[in-house]
Amino acid sequence: MKGFTNVNPKNLTQAVTLLSQAQESGKKAAIAGGGSDLLGMIKDDLVSPDLLVNLKSVGGLDKIESNTSGLKIGGSVTLATLSQHPLIRSKYKALAEAADSVATPQIRNTATLAGNLCQRPWCWYFRAGFPCFKAGGRKCYSVMGENQLHAIFGGGPSFIVHPSDTAPALVALDASFHVIGPAGERVASAAEFFILPSKNAATENILQPNEILAEIHIPAPPQQTKSTYAKIMDRATWTHAVISAAVSLEMSNGVCKRASIVLGGVAPIPWPLPKVGQMLAGQKLTAQLAAQAGEVAVSGAHPLAKNGYKIPLTKALVRRTLLSLAA
Amino acid sequence: MKPISRRLFIEETGLGILSTTVLPSVTGSPVEAQVNSPAVSAPRTKITIKVNDVSHHLEVEDRWTLAETLRDHLELTGTKIGCDRGECGACTVLLNEKPIYSCSYLSVWADGQSIQTVEGLAHGDHLDPLQQAFIEHDGPQCGYCTSGQLMSARALLNHNPSPTAKEVRRALSGNICRCSNYNRYVESILAAAKRGQKHA
Structure with missing residues (x-):
């Protein structure tokens, strides 16, 4: 692995200063959360930082706080901690299940929530070093190439799918993302945080240079809210979602008051299905309605040459996931 | 003829490589400086x-x-x-x-x-119950993944002394076995757990 300097800031202000100073002196800096993905990218020469800003040393960034208005999760909380947290498992189940579905026990023990949300795409062209949009180039090799795992929604000019499992769950749970940078703190909704390649194909989110995703806030769900995260993989474990669905339903006497459905693995961002939410609101969740929801879920999809199978898979996943919550 | 074990072969071949590396330095060749100081000094x-x-x-x-x-x-x-x-x-x-x-x-x-x-894991000749069970149930084949399998299994039994087969599989889901001896590993770990010898 190429040489670099690791620095251990004590707080976020120091971390931002270190990032800014590196930029001013013409050095490349990278933020290390859990570091597992970053080290892999350094070994593969996809990034070559001179400075690693290690967030594990930042005090308090690995805390989960809860009160009546909701939950505050530090960016450095590990996926293992999230998946095992009793309150998250009961009231914010989609997040616990999403975190628990990521990779392997070893990865979940080091990987952080912020790192999972900000990880770079796992498109095989990008990871193999092709000079694609995501690597700062001017081409998406999947369009005419091997696009089995690529986007059916929101693609163009890049057709990556967003790799995070926790991202669709957080969009479904109406989370907000707190970002710290040289200009101070700013807040974006989970949905606003992720951006389509049509807006900026070189990145996946709104983070500017020297900004850090510091904290995630989730509002307390109303009474009678149930949520879940369902993930389809091309093997039983240890991979990204071919398709996933995060669903949050607010129920009242068997009737769905409010529904939020967000897909993973189908688009360059967590892909919300507002039309499905609208058709479910005020309805009793029957098998017939769930099947209709599956049909509506894929309206507007544009499959590429080799990923058309994602259409029936999406229909089935939406139908099954809704019914699993209605049961 | 003296039987050649794999270990002996590797050790002797290793020695050969070592001696060729050392030779230039003995003769005072400039290679010595290159060997001793890395090309780039890393922090x-x-x-x-x-x-x-x-x-x-x-x-x-x-x-x-x-x-x-x-x-x-x-x-x-x-x-x-x-x-x-x-x-x-x-x-x-x-x-x-x-x-x-x-x-x-x-x-x-x-x-x-x-x-x-x-x-x-072992204390002198006293093996961890997992190591003993790995031997008795033929957990390892080529053995390259074994130390990793043992450590994942040890972490599991430390917080869940009597796991189900499903829990074992899940705990070991981050350890790939090229020989694909997964069933024997699961069997070994369940046997070690059944023996109920929590490692000190």
Whole structure:
């Protein structure tokens, strides 16, 4: 692995200063959360930082706080901690299940929530070093190439799918993302945080240079809210979602008051299905309605040459996931 | 004829490589300087890590992974490097009792932390019940993934002494076995758990 300097800031202000100073002196800096993905990218020469800003040393960034208005999760909380947290498992189940579905026990023990949300795409062209949009180039090799795992929604000019499992769950749970940078703190909704390649194909989110995703806030769900995260993989474990669905339903006497459905693995961002939410609101969740929801879920999809199978898979996943919550 | 074991073969071949490396320095060739000073000087940091209950004060290059430090500098070669990308699990060690991929964790990040490697499982000739069960149930085939499998299994039994087969499979889902001897590994771990000998 190429040489670099690791620095251990004590707080976020120091971390931002270190990032800014590196930029001013013409050095490349990278933020290390859990570091597992970053080290892999350094070994593969996809990034070559001179400075690693290690967030594990930042005090308090690995805390989960809860009160009546909701939950505050530090960016450095590990996926293992999230998946095992009793309150998250009961009231914010989609997040616990999403975190628990990521990779392997070893990865979940080091990987952080912020790192999972900000990880770079796992498109095989990008990871193999092709000079694609995501690597700062001017081409998406999947369009005419091997696009089995690529986007059916929101693609163009890049057709990556967003790799995070926790991202669709957080969009479904109406989370907000707190970002710290040289200009101070700013807040974006989970949905606003992720951006389509049509807006900026070189990145996946709104983070500017020297900004850090510091904290995630989730509002307390109303009474009678149930949520879940369902993930389809091309093997039983240890991979990204071919398709996933995060669903949050607010129920009242068997009737769905409010529904939020967000897909993973189908688009360059967590892909919300507002039309499905609208058709479910005020309805009793029957098998017939769930099947209709599956049909509506894929309206507007544009499959590429080799990923058309994602259409029936999406229909089935939406139908099954809704019914699993209605049961 | 003296039988040649695999170990003997590797040791003798290794010696051969070593002697060819040493030769130029004996003759005062300029190669010596290249061998002794790395081409690029990488930043270094002093750290203290506790490995199998022994404290080590080390100066490591910031870029060294924990796996490299354990294997190349503490001579704890029981930890294996397979993919070096956090994909295979051969390098699994326990960091503060939790299994992690030591190939994907920097040594500097482990400063002040406690690490357990496969070398810390047995006490003298007294094997960890998992090691004993791995032998009795033919867990390992080629053996390269075994130390990683053992460490994931140890972490599981430490917090769940009587797991179900499903829980074992899930706990070992980050450890790939090229020989595909997964069923024997699961069998071994269930047998070790059944014996009820929680490791001290």
